[in-house]
Amino acid sequence: MICDAIASAPDAQIGLPTGDTPIGTYAELARRERAGSLRVDRTTACAIDEFADVKRGTPGTNAAFFALHLPLAFRAVQVPGSNAPDPELEIASFAEGIRAAGGLELCVLGIGRNAHVAFNEPGSRLDSRARVVDLELVSREAHAGAFGGLARVPHRGMTLGIADILEARKLIVLVQGQSKARAVRDAIEGPESELVPASWLRAHAEVTWIVDRAAASMLSHK
Numbered sequence: 001m002i003c004d005a006i007a008s009a010p011d012a013q014i015g016l017p018t019g020d021t022p023i024g025t026y027a028e029l030a031r032r033e034r035a036g037s038l039r040v041d042r043t044t045a046c047a048i049d050e051f052a053d054v055k056r057g058t059p060g061t062n063a064a065f066f067a068l069h070l071p072l073a074f075r076a077v078q079v080p081g082s083n084a085p086d087p088e089l090e091i092a093s094f095a096e097g098i099r100a101a102g103g104l105e106l107c108v109l110g111i112g113r114n115a116h117v118a119f120n121e122p123g124s125r126l127d128s129r130a131r132v133v134d135l136e137l138v139s140r141e142a143h144a145g146a147f148g149g150l151a152r153v154p155h156r157g158m159t160l161g162i163a164d165i166l167e168a169r170k171l172i173v174l175v176q177g178q179s180k181a182r183a184v185r186d187a188i189e190g191p192e193s194e195l196v197p198a199s200w201l202r203a204h205a206e207v208t209w210i211v212d213r214a215a216a217s218m219l220s221h222k
């Protein structure tokens with residue numbers, strides 16, 4: 001689906017998540033590029049979130065993640081500056097840049113154990129825009145390994161808002177593992193609520209969830 005989106009709109013921007021989940025997907029995209037069946041040199045990859053208050057490229061940041069796990073010759077890989085002195089301004093102009101260049105053709109997403117999307121933590125509203133957020137402990141813990149200890153994980157993140165994400169023309173949500181089973185069930189079968197940010201994705205007309213058996217295990221309609 002990612003390859004199809006790029007083939008049909010090669011000059012477009014696509015939003016990409018970080019995390020363990022998409023690593024295999026990115027490796028497969030890189031394999032296809034090497035094999036000559038995928039070209040991304042006109043396509044711009046955009047991060048959907050980043051940590052704040054930390055030097056650019058610090059291991060554990062999204063910029064470091066993409067440098068490591070997205071070995072493709074995109075026209076550009078755009079990531080908000082984690083070292084920005086004014087993160088609120090940084091993420092607002094990042095989102096404005098995406099909009100000014102025509103918006104996201106496709107946004108690939110993951111979800112957190114607390115059903116966050118990008119860094120839209122529980123409490124994020126349907127009409128939320130790009131902003132700085134305080135990260136929940138469970139979200140910081142998920143990144144402790146990459147930063148070399150929980151104490152080194154920043155307390156704040158920058159994220160596209162739910163309303164920004166819903167403006168992408170297509171959404172794909174990748175989820176794997178038992179630890180996400182409750183979040184998947186709540187997002188797909190529970191009430192739409194700011195307590196479950198991923199539940200807002202149901203407002204989108206073209207969203208595809210790709211969920212492994214463990215993450216799907218609590219769904220009542222399989």
Ligand code: GLP
Nearest residue numbers: 017018019020021110111112118
């Ligand atoms: C991170 C990112 C999200 C990502 C999620 C899932 O905190 N901010 O964009 O989707 O967590 O990560 P993982 O795939 O490692 O579970």
